[in-house]
Amino acid sequence: MATTTLTPHQRAVRSTVTLKVLMALTGLVMVGFLLMHMYGNLKMFLGAEAFDHYAHWLKGDILYPLVPQGWFIWIFRAVMAFAIVAHMYAAWTLTQRAHAARSTKYVTTKRHQQTYAARTMRWGGVLLAGFLVFHLLQFTAQLVTTGFQAGASPYAMVIASFEQWWVVLAYALWVFVVCLHVRHGVWSALATLGANTSPAARAFLNGLAWVIAVLLFVGFMIMPLAVLVGWVN
Numbered sequence: 001m002a003t004t005t006l007t008p009h010q011r012a013v014r015s016t017v018t019l020k021v022l023m024a025l026t027g028l029v030m031v032g033f034l035l036m037h038m039y040g041n042l043k044m045f046l047g048a049e050a051f052d053h054y055a056h057w058l059k060g061d062i063l064y065p066l067v068p069q070g071w072f073i074w075i076f077r078a079v080m081a082f083a084i085v086a087h088m089y090a091a092w093t094l095t096q097r098a099h100a101a102r103s104t105k106y107v108t109t110k111r112h113q114q115t116y117a118a119r120t121m122r123w124g125g126v127l128l129a130g131f132l133v134f135h136l137l138q139f140t141a142q143l144v145t146t147g148f149q150a151g152a153s154p155y156a157m158v159i160a161s162f163e164q165w166w167v168v169l170a171y172a173l174w175v176f177v178v179c180l181h182v183r184h185g186v187w188s189a190l191a192t193l194g195a196n197t198s199p200a201a202r203a204f205l206n207g208l209a210w211v212i213a214v215l216l217f218v219g220f221m222i223m224p225l226a227v228l229v230g231w232v233n
Contacts, residue, residue, distance in 0.1 A: 024189035055154035162227035183213035
């Protein structure tokens with residue numbers, strides 16, 4: 001049987017397609033995580049006992065006895081870490097290839113046809129990664145305390161943090177950037193995976209991306225605002 005030898009161009013094209021698919025899949029994994037995280041945050045409205053029970057359950061009993069107690073959260077963190085690193089690697093590699101493909105004498109751009117979210121996806125991703133590190137240092141490692149003492153309960157940490165207007169403002173700006181990223185990312189990921197098959201499908205994907213982005217913004221912001229104005233305390 002004769003074997004087909006790929007040209008360097010064909011190998012590059014296949015590699016680029018693979019990277020785009022990897023970026024799409026890892027992006028959708030992270031969107032799924034954001035939706036679950038948003039749902040968990042809303043448990044603050046059920047009171048301290050319910051929220052603290054949920055927070056401790058995440059670190060203890062999920063998948064037990066299939067896996068030992070406490071293992072799920074580390075498996076989950078490993079999966080999310082892989083998704084984030086793979087997503088950033090794919091984005092960086094594709095960006096470098098796009099820059100390398102440009103002519104130094106004549107460059108044709110379509111920036112005027114792009115949305116603001118599309119033009120800022122790369123820097124938005126860097127900003128999101130930076131705030132994610134801060135968020136982990138704040139509520140997971142408790143090395144950065146925003147109004148609470150290390151060792152406080154999950155409910156107490158959230159209340160103490162969002163009682164401060166500057167924390168709510170910083171959180172709102174971060175969530176806004178997240179939702180810009182998600183709006184373009186959901187559309188782009190589904191299109192990469194082959195869902196953009198017609199004008200009707202394109203309109204549906206665009207609408208779906210907007211719905212998810214708005215849902216995330218409202219879902220993430222309603223609780224901090226409720227804490228700030230004293231509805232949750």
